[in-house]
Amino acid sequence: MTIHLHDIGGEHSLTLDADGLAADAAVVAAGHEPNGYFWEGLVRFAWPDIAEHVDFDSEAGIFCAVGSSSDLARLKTAVESVITSPETVRDIIARAEASGFDFDD
Template identity: 35%
Template sequence: MDTNNFEETIKPFFWVAHKSSFSVCLNAGSYKPEIFETREDEGFEGNGYDWGSLARVFLDERKPHLAEYVRFDPEAGMFCAYSSNPESLKEFIVDFKKACEDDAVINDLFSRAELD
């Protein structure tokens, strides 16, 4: 994977290296609010938990081979995915960001997300 522009490619998500694991996070609320507005009557707000639900559908349907490596730990104000395998997490976030930028794909995936 070309990592020269990795951090720029995944924005507004951001990469965090820890001692023995890695995280990718998003300050929830400002990125793609229109996705969650389509289901706000069901209780979706675009918070970290909602992003976690959306990311879970993406992982399960589009990247099942990464499911054993990528975990989620969202909070109200932040989405967070983490792994001890940096290459798996990088593959996940690069492809998840691409999906987020494709309205048809992300809305289709979100149609199957469940409130956390």
Template identity: 40%
Template sequence: MEPMRLIEPSPGKYSLLLDAGTTAVDDVIAGLGHEPNGYFWEGVAQLLVSTEAPALEGRFSYDPEGGMFCAYGTDREALEDLADRMAAVASDAGRIRELVELAKANGFEFDD
């Protein structure tokens, strides 16, 4: 799950976190013309859900900031699934390139 962190700030409520600017693909993201901030990673999460895991749609909410990605909700299983998917992207330069190209092809714009 690294670099993702899943915490339980109160009983039954979970937050999935990623400190922006700390991943192995930050330089690749910048090279693709994006800023590896929390808003960019929200876009990655949205793309992953819409293209690979539509069953996750609506099972959590997003609340990113410039320095951090955050998804939260009560569905720990859904957040764990998203964490695994995002962790794979955050450590694979080829995968992040693929997602940015997919976004371009589909007219998706990252809010970074």
């Protein structure tokens, strides 16, 4: 699995290797770069109720969120349902773009 929950010294983080995901082709077809910054934007748009409770430390090759174990567990479940579904990613991108959201990828 490309999503990992970490607990290092009491700090909880969730990472996603942003490479070789099933949804990558859908992201590229929509004109975006399937990198950590894109996935951060997708999370901010699709799950703002979770995003407001975590901090992000994404990079080009990795999505990273830092927060409580419960918020990160909810985020992991949400993201897992999307990274394997190009159709869901296309839908989220379309809704985000229609609302004027900028992925900043």
